Amino acid sequence: MSDTGLTLLILAAAVMAYLTRIGGHLILVRFTPLHPRVEAALEAVPIAVLGALIAPAILLGGPAELIASLVAGAVALRASTVWVIVCGIVVLVVLRGLTTG
Amino acid sequence: MDTGALPHETVRGDALAGGLASLTILPAIAPFGMLYGALAINAGFEPWQAWLASATIYAGASQYLMLEMLGQSLSPPAILLAMLAINFRHVLYSAALGRHLGQFSRVQKALAFGLMVDPVFAAGEQRARRTGTLGTRWYFGYALAVYAVWMLFNVLGTTFGALVPDPASWGLDYVLPLYFLGLLMGFRASAGFAPVLGAAVLGSIGMHLTLGAPWHILGGSLAGLAVAVWRAPSRPASGS
Numbered sequence: 172m173s174d175t176g177l178t179l180l181i182l183a184a185a186v187m188a189y190l191t192r193i194g195g196h197l198i199l200v201r202f203t204p205l206h207p208r209v210e211a212a213l214e215a216v217p218i219a220v221l222g223a224l225i226a227p228a229i230l231l232g233g234p235a236e237l238i239a240s241l242v243a244g245a246v247a248l249r250a251s252t253v254w255v256i257v258c259g260i261v262v263l264v265v266l267r268g269l270t271t272g
Numbered sequence: 273m274d275t276g277a278l279p280h281e282t283v284r285g286d287a288l289a290g291g292l293a294s295l296t297i298l299p300a301i302a303p304f305g306m307l308y309g310a311l312a313i314n315a316g317f318e319p320w321q322a323w324l325a326s327a328t329i330y331a332g333a334s335q336y337l338m339l340e341m342l343g344q345s346l347s348p349p350a351i352l353l354a355m356l357a358i359n360f361r362h363v364l365y366s367a368a369l370g371r372h373l374g375q376f377s378r379v380q381k382a383l384a385f386g387l388m389v390d391p392v393f394a395a396g397e398q399r400a401r402r403t404g405t406l407g408t409r410w411y412f413g414y415a416l417a418v419y420a421v422w423m424l425f426n427v428l429g430t431t432f433g434a435l436v437p438d439p440a441s442w443g444l445d446y447v448l449p450l451y452f453l454g455l456l457m458g459f460r461a462s463a464g465f466a467p468v469l470g471a472a473v474l475g476s477i478g479m480h481l482t483l484g485a486p487w488h489i490l491g492g493s494l495a496g497l498a499v500a501v502w503r504a505p506s507r508p509a510s511g512s
Contacts, residue, residue, distance in 0.1 A: 195366030211504030223492025
């Protein structure tokens with residue numbers, strides 16, 4: 172791809188990304204007041220989307236990934252996100268070292 | 273939060289409080305941003321093109337996908353469609369977060385949505401649920417800190433890219449799922465957490481095994497939302 176072509180692709184992706192970010196709100200304000208079922212769906216957005224995002228990486232990634240995720244999930248009950256990541260990565264690296272070494 | 277504080281003290285402290293709140297997730301964003309810079313250079317981007325992508329697209333997962341698809345020489349429309357599939361979750365974020373932006377002016381809203389990446393959305397939602405309000409200063413303090421760190425580490429990645437080790441050997445390839453897992457667990461006290469999550473996971477895995485990535489995001493999200501709608505109390509058919 173040419174340099175100009177790549178720059179145009181980047182800008183097109185940027186416009187698209189912005190439209191997705193403002194679009195949901197612009198559509199929704201036309202439907203206020205919200206029906207309780209819509210309200211319930213919006214309340215569930217973080218759980219549904221984040222769950223859908225990570226499910227394959229955790230469940231289909233392999234035993235090391237699954238165990239590291241379970242440990243990280245347990246850590247999340249007590250500590251902040253930094254510790255979730257640190258503990259998960261440490262477990263993952265150790266397990267990967269054991270299985271390949 | 274000190275509810276006895278004078279209004280101007282609360283407001284002044286809020287931008288700092290927002291920035292400080294972001295500290296817990298900045299360590300996750302830094303390697304992610306640095307790796308993107310390095311991989312973009314490897315993929316043939318000029319440094320300024322990598323910066324342009326990060327500054328304007330500002331959606332890391334879709335930017336990684338773009339690099340991967342460029343490497344496979346796929347056509348621009350196909351690349352944009354796949355990026356849209358990944359970024360469609362922003363439409364849902366936007367609809368949900370928009371309910372909490374009552375204090376924001378039009379311009380502030382336009383900027384707030386531009387800065388709304390996964391952690392900013394998750395933190396904004398949590399802030400609004402816990403304190404009952406989402407202030408402009410807190411939001412922008414948080415969101416701008418995330419943006420600044422993302423850009424800084426992008427520049428470091430494009431400059432010192434060769435110093436970044438093989439991501440898999442350090443587990444860096446798994447930072448993102450763990451990071452989203454941490455964000456997700458922050459909502460475990462919400463009503464319907466288990467059934468919504470269960471449906472989202474089933475839908476996501478089902479789509480991943482059939483249509484494949486990135487359609488699992490859309491499929492899983494809609495399955496989770498469907499369960500939330502189904503569980504919701506329906507109002508008697510009076511009024512609208």
